Amino acid sequence: MIRVGILTVSDRGASGEREDQSGPLIKEIMQNRGWETAACSIIPDERKKIAQKLIEYADDLNIDVVFTTGGTGFAPRDVTPEATLxxxxxxxxxxxxxILFESLKITPRAMLSRAVSGIRGGTIIVNLPGSPKAVRECLDVVLPALEHGVQILRGETGDCAENQDD
Structure with missing residues (x-):
C-alpha cells in the first residue's frame, strides 16, 4: 500500500476564502488507484510552514509520496519550489x-511552472500546479512511474529496465 500526503499551498484556501478543489481531486485519484491518503493539509504560501509540513509528512508520518498543489508560479508569494528545495x-x-514535456502539448503557459520534485529519506515529493485541470493532467503523466519509484526507495526492487519481450 502506498501512503500519500497532500499539501495544498494557498493563502486564500488556508484562510477559508477559497474552496480547495485540487487537494480533494488528488485524494479521489489516489483512492481510485488504491493508494491511501495518510495526511491532507491546507497551509498559506509561507516557505517555513511549507518546509515544516513536508518534513513532518516525510520524517514523522513516513509517507511514501507527497503531492503539493499550488505555489509553483511566478507570483511573489509562490514559494513552494523553494520550500521543497x-x-x-x-x-x-x-x-x-x-510533466513539462506533456503539459507544453496542452498549453504554452506550462513553461511558467517552477515546480520541482525530489526525495527526502523514503519520501518522494512532487510539486503540482494549483488548478484542478492541471493537477489531473500532471498526475496522468507521473503516476505510472511513481509506484516503481516507491518500490525502489523501499528496497523492494532495483531493476528499472522493462522486459521488452512481453
Missing part, C-alpha cells in the same frame, strides 16, 4: 521534466 536531499528532475 529546502527539505529534499536528492532531486528527481525527471518527474517535473515529464
Amino acid at each position: 529546502d527539505v529534499v536531499e536528492r532531486l528527481a528532475p525527471g518527474l517535473v521534466q515529464a
